[in-house]
Amino acid sequence: MAKKFYITTPIFYVNDLLHIGHAYCTIACDVVARFKRWLGDEVLFLTGTDEHGQKIAQAASLKGKTPLEWADYIVSEDKKLWEKLNISHDDFIRTTEERHERTVQEIFTKLYQKGDIYKGEYEGWYCTSCETFYLESQLEGGRCPECGKVTEKLKEESYFFKLSKYQKRLLNYFDENPEFMQPSFRKAEMVNFVKGGLRDLSVSRTAVKWGIPVPFDEKHTVYVWLDALINYLTACGYLEDKVKFEKFWPADVHLVGKEIFKFHTIIWPAILMALGIPLPKKVFGHGWWTVEGEKMSKSRGNVVDPVEVSEEFGVDAFRYFLMREVPFGQDGDFSKKALVRRYNADLANNLGNLLSRSLTMVEKYVEGRVPEPGGEEKEDRELIQKVKGLFERVIKYYDKLKLNSVLGDIWEVIDYANRYIERTAPWKLEKTDRKRLETVLYNLLETLRVVTFYILPFMPQTAERIWERLGMEEKIYNQKIEEAQWGRLKSGTKIKAGKPLFPRIKDDL
RNA sequence: GGCGGCGUAGCUCAGUCUGGUUAGAGCAGGGGAAUCAUAAUCCCUGUGUCGUAGGUUCGAAUCCUACCGCCGCUACCA
Numbered sequence: 018m019a020k021k022f023y024i025t026t027p028i029f030y031v032n033d034l035l036h037i038g039h040a041y042c043t044i045a046c047d048v049v050a051r052f053k054r055w056l057g058d059e060v061l062f063l064t065g066t067d068e069h070g071q072k073i074a075q076a077a078s079l080k081g082k083t084p085l086e087w088a089d090y091i092v093s094e095d096k097k098l099w100e101k102l103n104i105s106h107d108d109f110i111r112t113t114e115e116r117h118e119r120t121v122q123e124i125f126t127k128l129y130q131k132g133d134i135y136k137g138e139y140e141g142w143y144c145t146s147c148e149t150f151y152l153e154s155q156l157e158g159g160r161c162p163e164c165g166k167v168t169e170k171l172k173e174e175s176y177f178f179k180l181s182k183y184q185k186r187l188l189n190y191f192d193e194n195p196e197f198m199q200p201s202f203r204k205a206e207m208v209n210f211v212k213g214g215l216r217d218l219s220v221s222r223t224a225v226k227w228g229i230p231v232p233f234d235e236k237h238t239v240y241v242w243l244d245a246l247i248n249y250l251t252a253c254g255y256l257e258d259k260v261k262f263e264k265f266w267p268a269d270v271h272l273v274g275k276e277i278f279k280f281h282t283i284i285w286p287a288i289l290m291a292l293g294i295p296l297p298k299k300v301f302g303h304g305w306w307t308v309e310g311e312k313m314s315k316s317r318g319n320v321v322d323p324v325e326v327s328e329e330f331g332v333d334a335f336r337y338f339l340m341r342e343v344p345f346g347q348d349g350d351f352s353k354k355a356l357v358r359r360y361n362a363d364l365a366n367n368l369g370n371l372l373s374r375s376l377t378m379v380e381k382y383v384e385g386r387v388p389e390p391g392g393e394e395k396e397d398r399e400l401i402q403k404v405k406g407l408f409e410r411v412i413k414y415y416d417k418l419k420l421n422s423v424l425g426d427i428w429e430v431i432d433y434a435n436r437y438i439e440r441t442a443p444w445k446l447e448k449t450d451r452k453r454l455e456t457v458l459y460n461l462l463e464t465l466r467v468v469t470f471y472i473l474p475f476m477p478q479t480a481e482r483i484w485e486r487l488g489m490e491e492k493i494y495n496q497k498i499e500e501a502q503w504g505r506l507k508s509g510t511k512i513k514a515g516k517p518l519f520p521r522i523k524d525d526l
Numbered sequence: 527g528g529c530g531g532c533g534u535a536g537c538u539c540a541g542u543c544u545g546g547u548u549a550g551a552g553c554a555g556g557g558g559a560a561u562c563a564u565a566a567u568c569c570c571u572g573u574g575u576c577g578u579a580g581g582u583u584c585g586a587a588u589c590c591u592a593c594c595g596c597c598g599c600u601a602c603c604a
Contacts, residue, residue: 030604067604139602180601202531206599209529218602241604277604284601344539355538358553366566374563381562425552439568444561517564 022058023265024050027273028065028110028248031091032076035098036313037306037351038274040323041339045303045420046272047104048340051474052415054105055498061265063252064099065110066092070241074227084227088113101324102332103477110252112229112244120251121244122232124292125220128178129233133291136234139175139219142168176221176237183287184215190286190296198282199301199418200346203275207282218284246285249297268297270418278302301418304348321351333476334360334519340475341424357522364519367431368472372483374438375461376514382447387462387488387510388455397460400437403430404467405503411471420475427471434464462487463506469493470501479518488512 026043029035043064050062068088077087092111099106110117128134191197191208198204221237222228228238249268254261273281281300289296308319327335338356341363343349379385393401407430414422438461446454466487473480473493484493488510499505 027604032604070604072603141602202598205530210599210601213529213600216601220602240602242602245604274604275598279599279601280604342538350538361564361566362553365564370564370566372563374567376563378562435567438562439560442560442562447562517566519564521564521566 020056020058021061021264021269022050022053023061023253023268024053024063024270024272025249025252025268026064027271027277028067028112028245029095030067030070030072031088031095032072034091034094035323037321037323037326037339038313040098040102040335041306042272042274042303043099043104043106044102044336044339045345045418046270047102047106048336048420048474049270049272049415049418051105051477055470055473057498059264060107061253062106063108063110063249064104064106065108065248065252066095066112067241067245067248068092068111068113069225069228069238069244071225071227074225085113098323101327102336105477108252110248112248114251116257117248117251118229120256121229121239121247123256124247124250124288125176125239125243126232128288128291129176131291133179133182134176134220135179137175137177137217139173139177141171141173143171143173173223174237175219175223176231176234177217178220178243178288179291180215180218180284180287183290184211186290187211187215187283187286190290194296196299197296198278199299203278203302203346204282207279210279211283215283215287242280242284243288246280246288250294267295269299271297271300272418273300273302275302275304301346303346304343306349306351308350309352310350326356330356330360330522331519333479334364337364337424337476340420343421345418345420360519361521363428365517365521367428367435369517369519371431371435371438372465372486373514373517375434375458375465376486376512378443379458379462379512380514382443382454383458385512385514387506387508387512388459389508390459390463391452391456393456394453396437396440397456400433400460400464401503403433404464407467407471408501423471424475427468430464430468434461434468437461437464459506459508462512463503466506467501467503470496470498482518486513486515 024046026039026046029039046062046064050060054060066088068084073088074084077084080087082090088111096109099109112118112121125134188208188211191204191211198207218240220240220243221231221234222240223236223238225238225241228241229244231237231239249271250256250262250266253265253268255266271281271285278300281297281302285300286296306313306321308321311317311319313320323335330338334356338359339349341359342355379387407426410426411423414420414426437457441453441457443454443457446457465483466489469480469483469487470493472483477494480493487506
């Protein structure tokens, strides 16, 4: 029976176009989703957009649009980006969709009836020109942190979620499920935070009009975070498809940025506990990208546009760089210099050149056809062992989402294959030992063929291109996992030598 | 302020939990080989105060203390 696998990105706020950080998160999910599909799991990979809230209404009116018109525009841009980056999501949820609004209202009502949401008063400092409430701690010298104007203390009617009630249960859960939060250094911060005491959470607003109405009290709208988090339930059929819900919930991985880790590891679990629903198995908080050593920000004007980078270096090179450059979970630095270095060293010199030299030799020495392998010698066995051992090593890393280590292991095999060529020196064998030559070339091609399966989740286009070069007729996407076993390459297959996969980039930057 | 983390080769880091061979890897640099290949590849090449000062120990990058430097978290802004 196929296992299920439910993985999510956050839903991205539609206040602006997406940047490298969003692309990073989504590409990482895509890699994992593709790998799991290859394993034969039934995958639900979800992404989408968070469309409610004051900021969206403001952004829209600034452009002379209604909030929904504005959201529609951003959504169409987001979808274009995911297509460009080869993102293979199964669903794209928008919080303005009817299926979601109904789910949120249902859940709000349920929690209210249960007593976990109650009506109270929210006390805060209100800035009339920004129409926003602030906590005392957010004020800068008693003034609005946004516009600097004087704020006034106001009380607002609000519904509250009894977050405080779940403090103990959360700590117990963290304790009993050490894998729940990753990376571990962020876990410590969360545990600490909960230990410090939890206050009930205001989960409705009367000042915010652009939001989902509280069903039994329409002057309130649902707080955007509650609205947003519930998307994970909506999309797997919480309300409308019991069978689907039973199958996919709980989510296997919520992959989120470190800045929203807390919402996913504290507030979200507490809500689920209140609903009596199992918690997601894992929440992973990834790091941020700086650019040329500097924090990325609009005001600095250094926001990296994923479209631009993919157009300049290729989508796969971009995907590769993001996944390879930084241990997953840590912050990383994006620079063209670093990208070019990775591109040349890993993609052009190691992988690309390995393919080129292998295919050329097959063309020159054995008429472009996969030869018949003969008896194995020591270096053959070493190579084959490396290739065969890849699966076991890689799957451990996938479980921990150490995607950069997955690539590290794949490239170890690629490096080894280059060394294998030097050791066996086929150009000499060509003159001295045809049988041995054929074995060596077969092993090389077979190594490339198997490795291509491992490259596929990271660089789908590249995998497809290598696959074609190797003379495979079926699409690699349709291949079952068994095809990655050593020795499935058929002798006699006609290969297709061609231009370099990754032409070297002159690094005069 | 409170809690936590980090400081190892020019650069990025592994190793520290479970103390014990000459402290490792990649990239960059230097030398050489080879010629199938995208001047790619392969081989050789690092005497590094393992932040500083103490301590524990037969023995510490690894445990403890202090100090210096950097960073994260400290809720309702997505």
